[in-house]
Amino acid sequence: MRCPFCGNVDTQVKDSRPAEDHVAIRRRRFCPACGGRFTTYERVQLRDLVVIKTNGKREDFDRDKLERSVRIALQKRPVEPERIDQMISGIVRRLESMGETDIPSKTIGEIVMERLAAIDTVAYVRFASVYKNFQATDDFEDFLAELRPPVQPGG
Numbered sequence: 001m002r003c004p005f006c007g008n009v010d011t012q013v014k015d016s017r018p019a020e021d022h023v024a025i026r027r028r029r030f031c032p033a034c035g036g037r038f039t040t041y042e043r044v045q046l047r048d049l050v051v052i053k054t055n056g057k058r059e060d061f062d063r064d065k066l067e068r069s070v071r072i073a074l075q076k077r078p079v080e081p082e083r084i085d086q087m088i089s090g091i092v093r094r095l096e097s098m099g100e101t102d103i104p105s106k107t108i109g110e111i112v113m114e115r116l117a118a119i120d121t122v123a124y125v126r127f128a129s130v131y132k133n134f135q136a137t138d139d140f141e142d143f144l145a146e147l148r149p150p151v152q153p154g155g
């Protein structure tokens, strides 16, 4: 695994342990070249999912993008990070088990809302209010962009 700080490819695994109730392996890594430390997660990927936008555009499903939008909706809410990870994994698992590799962006938004509603009402309302604004265009990309909070000084 290449070091994200200096680009050295010869990094070491210091520690591996199960995470998210054993659906992921968390590895803490160390770069001997620059002393940098970082963490990677290993997860099962059953299928290569493709997101279909209403305009017909296709793009590879990006778990990180989904995770960012969910974390923004849950910002400063009393939900443990571990629980958020489990929720994301649950969403991905559900998408993977739908029997189709092509998934409409709308379906993803609806599943996220359903899961958020079960975890935190405030986060659900945040996510849903933004989502509704984008039902006209149904563009998941714009939708996610809208969820990003304004940059705060020092934040």
Ligand SMILES: [Zn+2]
Residues within 6 Å of the ligand: 003, 004, 005, 006, 007, 008, 031, 032, 033, 034, 035, 036
């Ligand atoms: Zn390095």
